[in-house]
Amino acid sequence: MEAADTREHYLNADYGVKSWLLTTDHKRIGLLYLISITLMFLLGSMFAVLIRLELLTPGGDLVQADTYNRLFTMHGIVMIFFFLVPSIPAVFGNFLVPIMIGARDLAFPRLNLLSWYVFMVGAAFTLWAVITGGVDTGWTFYTPYSTTASHSQVLWTAIGIFITGFSSILTGLNFIVTIHRMRAPGMTWMRLPLFIWAQYATSLIMVLGTPVLAITVFMLFLERVLGLGIFDPALGGDPILFQHLFWFYSHPAVYIMVLPSMGVVSEVITCFARKQIYGYKFVAISSLAIALLGFLVWGHHMFTSTQSVYTALVFSVLSFAVAIPSAVKVFNWTATLYKGAVTFEAPMLFAMGFIGLFTIGGLTGLFLASLGLDVHVHDTYFVVAHFHYIMVGGALMGYLGAVHFWWPKLFGRMYSEWAARVAAVLVFLGFNLTFFPQFVLGYLGMPRRYHVYPEEFQVLNVMSTLGASILGLGYMIPLVYLTWSLSRGPRAGANPWHAAGLEWTTPSPPPTENFETVPVVTEEPYSYPISEAEAV
Amino acid sequence: MTTESTAHVAHHFDTAEQQQKAATFGMWVFLITEIMMFGGLFTAYIVYRWMYPDAFAEASHHLDTQLGALNTAVLLASSLTMALAVRASQLGEKKQLIRRLLLTIALGSVFLGVKAYEYAHKFEEGLVPGAFFRFDGPHAHHAELFFSLYFGMTGLHAVHMIIGVGILGTLTWMAARNRFSPAYYTPVEIGGLYWHFVDLVWIYLFPLLYLLGRHG
Ligand SMILES: [Cu+2]
Numbered sequence: 001m002e003a004a005d006t007r008e009h010y011l012n013a014d015y016g017v018k019s020w021l022l023t024t025d026h027k028r029i030g031l032l033y034l035i036s037i038t039l040m041f042l043l044g045s046m047f048a049v050l051i052r053l054e055l056l057t058p059g060g061d062l063v064q065a066d067t068y069n070r071l072f073t074m075h076g077i078v079m080i081f082f083f084l085v086p087s088i089p090a091v092f093g094n095f096l097v098p099i100m101i102g103a104r105d106l107a108f109p110r111l112n113l114l115s116w117y118v119f120m121v122g123a124a125f126t127l128w129a130v131i132t133g134g135v136d137t138g139w140t141f142y143t144p145y146s147t148t149a150s151h152s153q154v155l156w157t158a159i160g161i162f163i164t165g166f167s168s169i170l171t172g173l174n175f176i177v178t179i180h181r182m183r184a185p186g187m188t189w190m191r192l193p194l195f196i197w198a199q200y201a202t203s204l205i206m207v208l209g210t211p212v213l214a215i216t217v218f219m220l221f222l223e224r225v226l227g228l229g230i231f232d233p234a235l236g237g238d239p240i241l242f243q244h245l246f247w248f249y250s251h252p253a254v255y256i257m258v259l260p261s262m263g264v265v266s267e268v269i270t271c272f273a274r275k276q277i278y279g280y281k282f283v284a285i286s287s288l289a290i291a292l293l294g295f296l297v298w299g300h301h302m303f304t305s306t307q308s309v310y311t312a313l314v315f316s317v318l319s320f321a322v323a324i325p326s327a328v329k330v331f332n333w334t335a336t337l338y339k340g341a342v343t344f345e346a347p348m349l350f351a352m353g354f355i356g357l358f359t360i361g362g363l364t365g366l367f368l369a370s371l372g373l374d375v376h377v378h379d380t381y382f383v384v385a386h387f388h389y390i391m392v393g394g395a396l397m398g399y400l401g402a403v404h405f406w407w408p409k410l411f412g413r414m415y416s417e418w419a420a421r422v423a424a425v426l427v428f429l430g431f432n433l434t435f436f437p438q439f440v441l442g443y444l445g446m447p448r449r450y451h452v453y454p455e456e457f458q459v460l461n462v463m464s465t466l467g468a469s470i471l472g473l474g475y476m477i478p479l480v481y482l483t484w485s486l487s488r489g490p491r492a493g494a495n496p497w498h499a500a501g502l503e504w505t506t507p508s509p510p511p512t513e514n515f516e517t518v519p520v521v522t523e524e525p526y527s528y529p530i531s532e533a534e535a536v
Numbered sequence: 537m538t539t540e541s542t543a544h545v546a547h548h549f550d551t552a553e554q555q556q557k558a559a560t561f562g563m564w565v566f567l568i569t570e571i572m573m574f575g576g577l578f579t580a581y582i583v584y585r586w587m588y589p590d591a592f593a594e595a596s597h598h599l600d601t602q603l604g605a606l607n608t609a610v611l612l613a614s615s616l617t618m619a620l621a622v623r624a625s626q627l628g629e630k631k632q633l634i635r636r637l638l639l640t641i642a643l644g645s646v647f648l649g650v651k652a653y654e655y656a657h658k659f660e661e662g663l664v665p666g667a668f669f670r671f672d673g674p675h676a677h678h679a680e681l682f683f684s685l686y687f688g689m690t691g692l693h694a695v696h697m698i699i700g701v702g703i704l705g706t707l708t709w710m711a712a713r714n715r716f717s718p719a720y721y722t723p724v725e726i727g728g729l730y731w732h733f734v735d736l737v738w739i740y741l742f743p744l745l746y747l748l749g750r751h752g
Contacts, residue, residue: 174562181557181561207568211569211570219580226665226667229677229681230684235681238584245579245580
């Protein structure tokens with residue numbers, strides 16, 4: 001056992017703060033991101049705790065409207081821009097993209113390190129905004145409220161989001177070039193792991209969408225500072241233009257959050273069903289289809305903002321079309337399970353949770369894409385429940401699945417399987433108890449973004465807060481057993497799950513150069529079952 | 537291959553060719569992000585020009601077409617000198633490379649100088665949007681939108697020009713220190729791509745901003 005200690009790998013290749021802060025090793029940068037976004041997640045969760053506590057009672061017992069506005073705004077901004085958008089790409093994409101395709105690093109290692117610094121600078125501006133009072137506009141920054149009326153820290157937050165966007169752009173650019181140019185011999189496009197296809201599709205959205213958000217936030221910034229009228233109807237500007245530009249990024253951003261999780265699920269399902277993925281090509285191409293269609297549907301956020309009926313109709317139809325590639329994935333995962341030798345280790349529990357919750361989130365998305373129904377449930381808790389099913393039930397479940405699946409590869413240690421299963425079940429149950437009542441609340445007409453509500457909604461709100469407590473517990477337990485595993489966990493071999501994929505052929509943790517010799521790929525992906533000889 | 541000719545190949549690339557292709561491809565992807573970023577401003581321009589065609593035409597007449605045309609010519613010339621610089625780097629002609637890079641820097645600086653002169657003039661005329669904006673006639677607010685876009689678009693373009701001059705300066709310094717050879721000239725090549733892109737943006741900005749309502 002001690003002999004394993006002496007082997008040099010990326011964690012012990014160099015010591016000291018400087019070796020981390022100036023590293024260009026994609027694996028170390030992934031870990032820098034892991035720490036940063038975990039802290040941001042805890043910050044965002046604190047806002048969520050305060051929101052759920054306030055909503056325990058119908059009256060404004062804990063906070064008043066102004067504070068409440070800041071709470072839900074900061075919750076949204078921190079969770080979306082500083083946790084969900086970077087989450088899987090910046091941590092696991094960084095760590096795995098080069099290893100999975102048999103490369104020694106990303107194409108531009110220094111650019112990769114720069115992206116982390118850019119992220120931290122953006123986060124610093126946003127944290128400054130939080131400390132000095134926060135923002136109250138909603139994470140959507142709708143004009144002219146954000147430009148002329150709000151007295152909160154819009155400027156600092158706008159700068160923070162503008163800057164952070166560039167970290168996303170740099171990551172996306174790096175992945176695209178790496179996947180095109182750095183593949184090992186024999187790693188053809190149709191042999192790429194589906195996680196790589198998902199990262200590729202995500203990168204396309206990052207590269208095409210984020211610059212539009214950047215320029216939009218920049219215009220908002222200038223308008224607020226200089227008193228321009230670009231989005232101000234009093235000066236001839238058009239606030240609807242802001243909404244168009246904002247959602248042009250922010251709808252596809254949902255796929256930045258959920259596509260990587262889909263990639264994770266494809267890896268995990270095949271491993272724990274011990275089967276080749278059903279319909280590899282369809283699953284791969286559906287990632288691209290989701291990314292491209294995702295750019296054509298932003299208007300479904302604006303059915304009630306003076307959009308013409310015909311425009312709305314087109315956006316509605318296109319939004320329904322996104323369901324097709326999404327369903328392809330869900331059906332193919334299900335078919336992969338069929339007659340598989342399925343086992344339920346913790347990563348698998350998270351992946352199964354993803355499939356169920358994402359399906360509910362996706363189907364309720366169709367409700368919202370229907371013109372008539374959307375007018376009824378627009379800006380209600382139905383919408384809140386829907387996007388939490390996608391972004392928490394989907395994206396976050398996938399992230400946790402990734403954490404549990406690749407943790408042994410990252411650190412060379414196993415965590416407590418028993419504790420992890422408990423966490424997975426708690427997260428699933430807690431999540432549903434938190435958010436399913438919100439579908440009902442929304443359908444009954446409770447609007448989002450209010451700190452007070454009529455008394456008849458209290459039972460459902462108490463259920464939701466109770467669920468949030470369970471969910472919170474489910475998030476805290478992994479912090480404990482994963483931290484514990486770092487020093488005490490039993491050593492994981494190169495391939496503890498008997499999984500297919502290049503990342504499992506190299507030792508855990510991998511050496512700095514990822515592989516001792518450049519791998520040559522000779523077979524299709526997911527060639528399960530893996531023989532015992534291969535899975536040392 | 538001798539070790540000298542592969543000294544520039546970073547550890548994670550297998551060959552010089554792979555590294556060169558990755559860098560060039562990376563620059564193309566970056567330029568696509570630039571198109572999307574400028575695209576946001578162009579979208580705003582299209583919307584407001586469509587909403588307020590008369591005000592935009594009237595406001596456009598306050599721009600100096602001759603200076604705009606001069607700057608267009610200057611930038612086109614700089615694209616030529618840049619292309620020639622790339623050629624010189626491919627052939628390993630160090631002196632020509634440095635001369636052409638410096639010429640490109642000079643042309644870029646002329647452009648920025650003319651732009652600064654124009655901005656100063658607009659400032660004196662009270663055409664800078666914000667608290668000090670002055671515009672007579674019924675279209676004042678809509679003209680202010682035009683000038684917001686004018687300064688936003690040309691301003692973002694000028695920032696790219698300044699960065700471009702910085703890049704060219706770095707390339708000149710690298711060339712002087714013998715960092716390039718016919719086997720390795722990638723930085724000059726992708727610096728050139730960037731420079732041509734910035735020029736190209738101006739080719740769109742000039743007619744959209746300066747030439748409104750000037751036909752017929
Ligand atoms: Cu959407």
